Amino acid sequence: MNIKTVMVIGAGQMGSGIAQVCAQAGYKVILNDLKDEFVEKGLGVISKNLSHQVQKERMTEDEKNNILSNLVKSTNLGDAKEADIVIEAAVENMNIKAKIFADLDQIAPEHTILASNTSSLPITEIAAATKRPEKVIGMHFMNPVPVMKLVEIIRGLATADEVYQVIEDMTKTLNKVPVEVNDFPGFVSNRVLMPMINEAIYTLYEGVATKEAIDEVMKLGMNHPMGPLTLADFIGLDTCLYIMETLHEGFGDDKYRPCPLLRKYVKAGWLGKKTGRGFYIYD
Ligand code: CAA
Numbered sequence: 001m002n003i004k005t006v007m008v009i010g011a012g013q014m015g016s017g018i019a020q021v022c023a024q025a026g027y028k029v030i031l032n033d034l035k036d037e038f039v040e041k042g043l044g045v046i047s048k049n050l051s052h053q054v055q056k057e058r059m060t061e062d063e064k065n066n067i068l069s070n071l072v073k074s075t076n077l078g079d080a081k082e083a084d085i086v087i088e089a090a091v092e093n094m095n096i097k098a099k100i101f102a103d104l105d106q107i108a109p110e111h112t113i114l115a116s117n118t119s120s121l122p123i124t125e126i127a128a129a130t131k132r133p134e135k136v137i138g139m140h141f142m143n144p145v146p147v148m149k150l151v152e153i154i155r156g157l158a159t160a161d162e163v164y165q166v167i168e169d170m171t172k173t174l175n176k177v178p179v180e181v182n183d184f185p186g187f188v189s190n191r192v193l194m195p196m197i198n199e200a201i202y203t204l205y206e207g208v209a210t211k212e213a214i215d216e217v218m219k220l221g222m223n224h225p226m227g228p229l230t231l232a233d234f235i236g237l238d239t240c241l242y243i244m245e246t247l248h249e250g251f252g253d254d255k256y257r258p259c260p261l262l263r264k265y266v267k268a269g270w271l272g273k274k275t276g277r278g279f280y281i282y283d
Helices: 013-024 036-055 061-069 077-082 094-107 123-127 161-173 189-205 211-222 228-235 237-251 260-268
Strands: 005-009 028-032 071-074 085-088 113-116 136-141 150-155 177-182
Touching: 005 013, 005 077, 013 028, 013 036, 013 061, 013 136, 028 036, 028 077, 036 061, 036 071, 061 071, 077 094, 085 094, 094 113, 094 123, 113 161, 123 136, 136 161, 150 161, 161 177, 189 211, 189 228, 189 237, 189 260, 211 228, 228 237, 237 260
Parallel strands: 005 028, 005 085, 028 071, 085 113, 113 136, 150 177
Antiparallel strands: 136 150
16 A cells, blocks of 8 residues: 555644654645644644754755645644545543544545554554544654654554554654554553653652652663653653553553552642643753
């Protein structure tokens, strides 16, 4: 199957990053969100990222403009009728995703693959909202999308082999590395990452060390680019809590119990970098 047009649903941090790497790879990209201002904001981030590449002399002004011309704004889900693949990067809420996928199933041509960038929701359940579960798949990009090499590709129970192959090939054209995983809570990335972050929060909660000390141990001792508490702030503490709850509920094992301090911060609205305060304070 020849993919030419990609529709990205959600122009936030993940959606705009996905749109950027697809446009850079030469695909025509329809960037969709609920309001024009959200799409504009996403395009602004993409333009800023590309200007940075021009400044670094990794790309010419012409190349930047070419990439920007691959992007089309959309606030109408009906534009999915033009798409060969839709990559959904909306909020992490099963009801919302199920509704989007059911609508897309009605609108998109028969050949269109419906992918979700969900970080932990079951692909099989999202697929069940459609009449084409064999064409539904997880495409989990990492944040920041333009920098991180991994795309975790998640097979739902019914995902067809040929659909998996198309997505694996497309991922390579984005200059990313595909890794195949099956549909279990948290997949591989968040099943391993989030308990580490949660444990770092427990060590803070129990007074084992300061937040700076915990981050320093993991940065300098384990060569992680960011300490786990900094990373939690970067991901968003609400997202971390949501994923821990998904693991806890999905496996029913107490080892995934979210730390009470994480719950407290989320209740306080201290969600990390995006709200200006999490474990650290941001300007
Ligand atoms: N968008 C585009 N480019 C970005 C960026 C962004 N949001 N953030 C950083 N960059 C670029 C910078 O422009 C810089 O590029 P140049 O070399 O061209 O200048 C490069 O990345 C390095 O940035 P910095 O020098 O500012 O800082 P750094 O060396 O600390 O790198 C980082 C920043 C890449 C974010 C690095 O700290 C890192 O890898 N952190 C860990 C990220 C991580 O673990 N991500 C996964 C999160 S989990 C997830 O996404 C899944 C989930 O479901 C929750």
